Amino acid sequence: MTYANEVPADTVLASELRTTVMRLARRLRNQRTDDSLSLSQIATLGTLSRHGALTPSELAAHERVQPPSMTRLLAKLEEAGLVSRTDHPTDGRQVLVAVSDKGLAMIKADRRRRDAWLAQRMRDLPTEDVAVLHRASEILGRIAEG
Amino acid sequence: MTYANEVPADTVLASELRTTVMRLARRLRNQRTDDSLSLSQIATLGTLSRHGALTPSELAAHERVQPPSMTRLLAKLEEAGLVSRTDHPTDGRQVLVAVSDKGLAMIKADRRRRDAWLAQRMRDLPTEDVAVLHRASEILGRIAEG
DNA sequence: TATTGTTATACTCTATAACTATA
DNA sequence: TATAGTTATAGAGTATAACAATA
Numbered sequence: 001m002t003y004a005n006e007v008p009a010d011t012v013l014a015s016e017l018r019t020t021v022m023r024l025a026r027r028l029r030n031q032r033t034d035d036s037l038s039l040s041q042i043a044t045l046g047t048l049s050r051h052g053a054l055t056p057s058e059l060a061a062h063e064r065v066q067p068p069s070m071t072r073l074l075a076k077l078e079e080a081g082l083v084s085r086t087d088h089p090t091d092g093r094q095v096l097v098a099v100s101d102k103g104l105a106m107i108k109a110d111r112r113r114r115d116a117w118l119a120q121r122m123r124d125l126p127t128e129d130v131a132v133l134h135r136a137s138e139i140l141g142r143i144a145e146g
Numbered sequence: 147m148t149y150a151n152e153v154p155a156d157t158v159l160a161s162e163l164r165t166t167v168m169r170l171a172r173r174l175r176n177q178r179t180d181d182s183l184s185l186s187q188i189a190t191l192g193t194l195s196r197h198g199a200l201t202p203s204e205l206a207a208h209e210r211v212q213p214p215s216m217t218r219l220l221a222k223l224e225e226a227g228l229v230s231r232t233d234h235p236t237d238g239r240q241v242l243v244a245v246s247d248k249g250l251a252m253i254k255a256d257r258r259r260r261d262a263w264l265a266q267r268m269r270d271l272p273t274e275d276v277a278v279l280h281r282a283s284e285i286l287g288r289i290a291e292g
Numbered sequence: 293t294a295t296t297g298t299t300a301t302a303c304t305c306t307a308t309a310a311c312t313a314t315a
Numbered sequence: 316t317a318t319a320g321t322t323a324t325a326g327a328g329t330a331t332a333a334c335a336a337t338a
Binding site for chain 1: 159162164166167168175257264265267268269271279280282283285286287289290292
């Protein structure tokens with residue numbers, strides 16, 4: 001028996017859900033393929049693979065990092081052959097950064113590994129729970145976006 | 147009416163779910179109250195508030211950090227008046243670290259703010275979706291723990 | 293003059309290695 | 316000797332400030 005006036009139901013669920021999401025995110029984060037790349041570097045590669053070529057400034061804004069930090073980060077990625085720079089077609093100040101094939105392969109390997117860990121755990125679940133997670137994924141996705 | 151066959155295979159759902167969880171975690175992380183504390187410091191305070199007083203070594207192991215890093219982190223927290231050290235009752239080598247009232251208040255404020263953000267978003271959801279999230283939270287919690 | 297990107301420099305966080313005190 | 320904790324030092328990542336090139 002619950003008393004809505006005592007504890008707002010939404011707040012309790014929100015609290016539980018936050019704890020759960022953060023804990024699961026930590027587990028997923030630890031499933032990284034390659035310790036040689038930092039989280040920011042992996043995130044940047046991921047952004048490039050989703051958005052296509054972007055300028056360093058756009059990348060910095062997207063990853064919430066200052067431009068000089070992105071400059072250094074990209075230097076590392078370029079040195080590792082994971083991205084390439086090309087001059088902007090019309091604006092001589094700008095540069096376009098794109099993922100290389102090698103970078104793309106690395107992202108995919110990384111994703112595959114994380115997916116595998118989670119997929120294995122879902123195989124142990126009853127079908128009903130999988131269905132719940134499927135619906136929850138959509139709902140949470142909208143929340144995360146909004 | 148549901149068709150088990152229509153539900154995407156485990157790997158597809160795992161991939162979607164991972165993306166969603168990571169994105170949501172990022173949003174929740176950005177709801178931090180106090181930028182003056184690092185994520186490790188907040189996590190350490192949280193651990194102390196859940197487990198009670200612990201030694202620096204125990205904390206280092208729990209937070210997956212090396213002992214010297216924990217020494218420095220605790221020095222900052224103590225300087226800010228968020229934790230206190232007391233001598234171990236029987237072993238003169240050990241030290242016990244506990245959260246102060248101020249530390250506890252900070253943790254609670256931090257949690258409240260994150261919960262508020264998520265709770266607000268859940269108030270916009272239909273009751274049915276809230277129920278799904280409630281069930282999903284339990285399932286995901288078990289996955290994260292296991 | 294404003295914007296894009298880089299270089300110079302400093303700060304934070306974490307690590308390994310070496311040291312001190314206690315068991 | 317072994318363990319708990321700290322200090323010394325180094326490396327990675329990111330920040331702000333100053334600079335160069337282009338619009």
